[in-house]
Amino acid sequence: MTRHSNESDSPLDTVNQRLAALYPELSPQLKQAAGYVMEHPLDIAFQSIRKTAGAAHVTPSTLVRLAKRLDFESYELFREVFQSAVQTPPVRLSGRANQLRHQASQPDDPLFVDVGDAAFDNIGRLFTADNQARVRDAAQQILAARNIAVVGFRDTFACAYHFAYVGRIAMPNITLIRGLEGGLLTELDRFDENDLVVAFGFEPYCAETVKALDVTRANGVNAIVVTDTMRSPLVPGARLSFTVANATPHFFPSILSAITLSEAILAECVAFGPNALVDNVSQFEQRMRQMGAYVDVD
Template sequence: MPDPHHPHPTGLDEINQRLAESYPTLSPQLKRASSYVLENPIGIAFQSVRKTAAAADVTPSTLVRLAKRLNFESYEQFRDVFQSAVQSAPVELSGRASKLKHQANQPEDALFVEVGDAAFDNIGRLFTADNQARVKDAAQRILAARRVAVVGFRDTFACAYHFAYVGRIAMPDVVLIRGLEGGLLTELDHFNEQDIVVAFGFEPYCAETVKALEVTRANGVQAIVITDTLRSPLVPGASVTFTVANATPHFFPSILSAITLSEAILAECVAFGPDQLVDNVASFESRMRKMGAYVEVE
């Protein structure tokens, strides 16, 4: 029976967070159901319990148990939260990719179009009302921090580098953590509760990224995590978590949504931060031009 002292979640974010927190303690069947719920909100919203159970490879009673574990009185009440969220959430850009697909007349164009379809869909999933609120929260935390450490290795190093390079133009205290020659712990040692870390990581998750978050968390550093699912080992202990879509026909996860999210967060910082940030950008550009860093086009 639902516990009246711990009411059920009222929003999709809260459901996802509770499932992510409880995931390690769930039974194998509940883990399978939970994984499906975390990764298929649209399916949960519009499928019957039997169809959802078949898709998740569990029994309908397992889904009912999962809903009651979150203190919902019924599975239908649980599903109502998903229906409300889906009806108000996404900005649909994937239709553009569908139109592009219809324009492909030659079979050899299929892969090119499929990449475009995935890219538009990934971006469309990013721009939701919930993520807009999270972007504001992340920007406020970054602006309040003394220093910002940025972490991402292997496939997400490009994300971390881009965030740190662009961010440092406006905010000189943004630092890219490289972890070269075994220096990861040394680089992170001087960050504390006055600071924040921005971490990127997609499956397969890099051990160095997980270690970096463990070290900074032990020192009281807040974390903003950009990952692919709430089951990610980067999520526990994070102050702000973004899950971004990274599906692609390519053999490596797409970083398009993570890069776009970085730009949204940094734009929010400059827009709502002190005027000094704009001055910093102007000063950087002036210095680069004086040093001949840019080629002028006449």
Template sequence: MLEQETRRPEAPLDGATRLDAVNQQLAETYPELSRQLKLAAGYVLEHPVEIAFQSIRKSAAAACVTPSTLMRLAKRLGFESYEQFREVFQSAVQAGPVELSGRASHLRSLASQTDDQVFLDVGDAAFDNIGRLFTADNQSRVREAARLLLGAGKVAVVGFRDTFACAYHFAYVGRIAMPNIHLVRGLEGGLLTELAPFGEGDVVVAFGFEPYCAETIRALELTREAGVSAIVVTDTMRSPLVPGASITFNVANATPHFFPSILSAITLIEVLLAECVAFGPDDLVDNVARFESRMREMGAYVDID
């Protein structure tokens, strides 16, 4: 009997390796490109960080081509969209631990170009990130996530360190309409205790961007073992938060700012909670009305004339 050769599965390419492959492909095809595509390819090869963080409009202007030329270049290299092409560069830039000091230094270099550069570049990135959120695919995914939340017995919300703001916003605003939403804080080693009440029929909403928090991954492991369905909001499908998730939102967070942007995640929260109230039972609207009335009775709001 012949022995079968045991083959190891190939490891997935990391961000830097994928970018090297794209650059190699660009170099090989460069002589065959049209003049406009050569302009675009030259800019891509020389400005990988800008391609990662800038909007397609800004990159096209810097390369002296049109946005459609950059899209044609991406398709020429086998990508279905420019977003997939740019994701290779974002992955490579953030493949290792996020160097916040390096990003801060980059801001200093932007400021040395013109007085307005930092303001304009952060604005361009913000508009681009939001624009990438509102797609047909995400629209159907939001509707599916809303149905999952509305049918849940209890909802746990998890996000630590830089994404705690996302988790807190989701829990605070969400509880106004849906009192079954609970913010998981994980303070003083209490993560296991806080998650113990959640099981089948419940949902966990988890936020996590590079660098990924060990506590968030642990929370997803614990809830998955208990049969809890997960809605994950993260920055790439290679995120360690993705495995086992029922629904995953891959939101753009590229920015020249020294810390990854949470703007798209906050906007997604607003859309998702609005969808729940719009298509949920009348009780949700009643809950909002009672909350507002209670806050006013307690003097929580200040009226202006």
């Protein structure tokens, strides 16, 4: 399925989406090059073709072939797309964690600081000018949809649950897909071209999430995908894709950036949506207090 074009797409977005769509049919060498390109945009922007080829373990001619496969007349024109995209660098918050490291004299548990350093870096990579435009685009798509299905299993179920729980407070047309007891197809069957699916998935990618996107795509449902790389099997056919950093010294991928992205998108929905969304939030709080869901502190 061909990706829908959006006015907010940057040239780099377009290149990455085309690479993701072409990836399954590329030769092994071109796949190697494409994977490196999608995961190292800064290197593509600033390194020579020879240095990039060495880092990607391919030949310079392979990079040239990849650029031409994407209809660029030369590798230099291809690289200019990456150079333009990185002129506005991401906010670098990792330095704050490094300051903590310097402030602590011989910490008993340096892993604690390492986790914080990774968290700050992951969040910093999220807040870029390109992502700001994509967040606005995602909010507009959510607001325009009749119903929104939210999908995420295993390591990203927490992301899907958080998005659906918080989102439903303002937008009751959001549904969390649980897929319990083999009910995945039944839950998804009612969604069609008037609806939207928001899917979360990191490597190792869950077969259920891929299946959910296959089913909704066949029914004409547009998708917003939150994943870790443009090589993700969740990306092809998605209307809008976010790649978030999830590195951590912890043994499990970090979901911090995905949760933060969810909060940014949902905040944008309320900020630019109809007044009814604000009313829904107020009414939810009133109902919760009437039912005694909250404990007041004197």
